[in-house]
Amino acid sequence: MTGFVYIYVLCDPETGEVRYLGKTKTPETRLAQHLSDARHNHRVAWIQSLARRRLTPALRVWDMVPDHNWQNWERFYIQSLRQTGARLVNGTAGGDGVVATPEVRAKMSAAKLGRTFCHSTETKLKIGNANRGKTRSLEFRNKISDANRGRIVSRKTRDKMQSSQLSRWKRQKEVCPTN
Numbered sequence: 077m078t079g080f081v082y083i084y085v086l087c088d089p090e091t092g093e094v095r096y097l098g099k100t101k102t103p104e105t106r107l108a109q110h111l112s113d114a115r116h117n118h119r120v121a122w123i124q125s126l127a128r129r130r131l132t133p134a135l136r137v138w139d140m141v142p143d144h145n146w147q148n149w150e151r152f153y154i155q156s157l158r159q160t161g162a163r164l165v166n167g168t169a170g171g172d173g174v175v176a177t178p179e180v181r182a183k184m185s186a187a188k189l190g191r192t193f194c195h196s197t198e199t200k201l202k203i204g205n206a207n208r209g210k211t212r213s214l215e216f217r218n219k220i221s222d223a224n225r226g227r228i229v230s231r232k233t234r235d236k237m238q239s240s241q242l243s244r245w246k247r248q249k250e251v252c253p254t255n
Contacts, residue, residue: 079143083153086110086119086133088126094162095122097138097154097170099146107135118165147171 082103086096096119100106111132113120126133141149150170157164195203212220229237 080140081143081146082137083139083141083146083149085136085138086123087136089131089134092134094157094164095133096165097150097157098166099141099150101143103135103137107133110135117167119167122165 079101081099081101083097083099084103084106085094086098086107087094098106110119110123111127113123123133138153139149148171154164154166154170
């Protein structure tokens, strides 16, 4: 059974003009990834120009295609949009998504082995002082509450979350015994 990916577009929120086309398996999280991207390219510059005007691009699903040949569809749609005069901020003709091979993943894992991420006591105090006294507005807390209202987390998921936090805490204690 073949899976599917979504071909999506980012549109200017004022004009509706298509400015970027990409692919994702999770449209609901992809926009947040775009908004937090700190790289330097045309897409990021365009999104930042919108942010300076307190605007956010609109993400719209364009198509749903088989994941075994999404590259062809992405290239086709980018070419089609460019032929119609769309001012795309895509840096390439498409189809060049990156999927790390097992070898690359092993190298990345090995590079991180043995690294410690402990903060010195002085740094911990600075972080604590910087956050001390900060409170979220009632409006912000209500937004979070509304977003989570009705959210059901299964027992299995809660157990995984608890296990993850416990093992993280234990690793932190082993690596940074002063914590």
